[in-house]
Amino acid sequence: MTVQTKKQYEELNTKTAVSYLINLGLIKTDEETTVAEIGDGNLNYVFHIISQTTGRSFIIKQALPYAKVVGESWPLTLDRARIEASALKEAAKVVPELVPKVFHLDPDLALTVMEDLSHLTILRAGLIAGNQYPLVAEHIGKYLAHTLFTTSTFGINPQAAKKLAVTYSNPELCKITEDLVFTDPYFNCETNNFEEHLTPRVHELWQDKELKKEVAKLKHLFLTKSETLIHGDLHTGSIFVSETETKVIDPEFSFYGPFGFDIGAFLANLIMNLIAQEGHQQDSEQKEDLQNYLLDTIEKTWDIFTSEFKKLWLAKSIEPFSELEGYVEEVLTDIWQDALGFTGCKMIRRMIGLAHVLDVDSIESAEIRLRVQTSIINLGRKLILERKQIGGVLELVSTVEGAYS
Template identity: 55%
Template sequence: MITKQTAYEPFTTDSVVDYLKQRELINPESPVVCEEIGDGNLNYVFRVTATDSNRSLIVKQALPYAKVVGESWPLTLDRARIESESLLQAAKVVPELVPAVYENNPVLASTVMEDLSSHTVLRKGLIEGKRYPELAKHIGTYLAYTLFYSSDFGLEPAAKKELATRFVNPDLCNITEDLVFTDPFFDHETNDFPEALRPDVEEIWADDNLKLEAAKLKQLFLTKGEALIHGDLHTGSVFVTEGSTKVIDPEFAFLGPIGFDVGAFIANLILNYLSQEARLTDTSERNEFQDYLLAVIKETWEVFTETFSGLWKQDGKGAFITVPGYLDYVLSQILQETVGFAGCKIIRRTIGLSHVEDIDGIENSEARINVQRAALQVGRKLILKRESQEKIEDVIALVRGAGNE
């Protein structure tokens, strides 16, 4: 039996089966079916199923480069360890909201985890106009627990500093720093948009006020090590059923600003909201589904803040926790930063290197351009007006208004 690997080597559909059998994660005598199912930019993902028992596992393996670009963009393999440890960290407080991790192999940069085939990728479900009644409650709870208990509000200072040393993630942070906060605001070669959108894009590049605010948000991302954040919490990183929600893929995890995770999730709901202008042709049906998406944003924020506040009062650390007004100040800062980060994410996903299927999948090119134009308007307003947003209803009104301009 092989129990230790001595060198990294990318898996194939054959070698990953051999590995699982050697590790007895699947019965060595079982017939199996293996398929590569990954469609992401950075990793291999395999599903391996023992056909005699229907035991099914997911094996995710990091590549030493970005798949979306190739070997000219090298990346550290340590991100696989970071992803695995982040899932395990989340499982300490919300085990029902993340997939179970069965093994992490730092040499092979691989993680063996629960198969979520019974679930749907949230992005796909929302594109199809499906509703998930527990989604907002689950994501709000996930955000509150994972962020509070990895922050100075919920950890002793020494424990927080130890956590920070385990989640140093420069390669993937650099991706975010460039692709979210820098490149879309300048005429950079990584940007990707149709020529018909160029006048709108050039307005962004020429807007020094917008770029100043983006620079401030980037500085927050670079310097505000507030909590262990997921770092890439979009609707493609959430698997759902009507009653279950699982957050996956935290390979971008590091100690960053709380509002970045909240903003990333909200941004993706806004992008889907805007895409429905071209996807749902029946006006009544479209309005109802868009209202649902805005309600999810509102409820997610309310569950997050109510749960975070409860944890603060129950388990808060430090002498200032009981000072009147401190919690309100923290939540106000998180909301404003959430709004700004959401705006950066929306602009990035519209004209940056990596887009979203919600919009790119719109077949009519004119309708797609109109949605992209609306997305740039919304993203811009979220960034510029973030400091005036006092409650989540203000954000929803801004999105609804900007999207109708």
């Protein structure tokens, strides 16, 4: 009997990344290859390997045992690589066209070999550049409905869901979200990172007891509402797009959490980009056209999500109570209200907390940047406080329009 021994973790480089693919048999020794380390995130190495001989290409993503944004003083679990690859495979069961294909997972080296998506554009970069993607709302709405429904107790029995929740236990990365999204921005914490011109507004926020009480409730939901397997970090930097394709990547923050969290994260990033267009589009007609597109994307994403969710509810729900008239509408109302609250939290943390968004930080004019940052903070606060009064997506669209017009 052969006993497999655990490999010792070591960081790959451009040379050993190619050797790794050769050992897997994905490329041959005599193939001419090019390789580059292209990771620009906070937590991982990403290697892009292309065989000039066959034209095949691959991505190797390797988790680091610390956060790159801070350094080795912030250690992180390597198990997140397993969680990410497993979450991609789970999503591929229901929406294979919307996630990259996983070729190999190596839990010892904390790496995943996956499909190369370099022919696509990161959604955040595309939106900053003023591009429009006609199918992204349809695709993300479908992704959200199918991934969230099928891993909830509406789609699988509670025992299976509990076992999956154990498999996706992710306390270290959850703590990052707990701290950076729900706690630190509301206190004078070292992790906070904001421009000096925002100081008066931030100090007001720290004294805002009404807001802090509502954020505390949303944090409690995040900590305790284990409804479904969520992506955990679904921002526009985690989505590749073209006019015809959409691929969701980077679910390393996945765990069993609230239905509304992924929805809120995506909506927050659309809204921040929309408001930030004041600093990117010089032509008023082009700016208005792009902002209208983003408002339409917000509306369509929620409409597609609810439509797909209801179809799944009728066709595949295993919950006997799902036959009750009006129950699905009440479930969707709860999801909507949670999503709005999480949207607001995500917006505020990106202006005050450790990790910002390029949509705003790349605005050259300090005057415009301050207006944008302040508008985002104020709208985020409004969404948190009024999440139970904003009755639907059209009312959200109207609320967003009022924040920048």
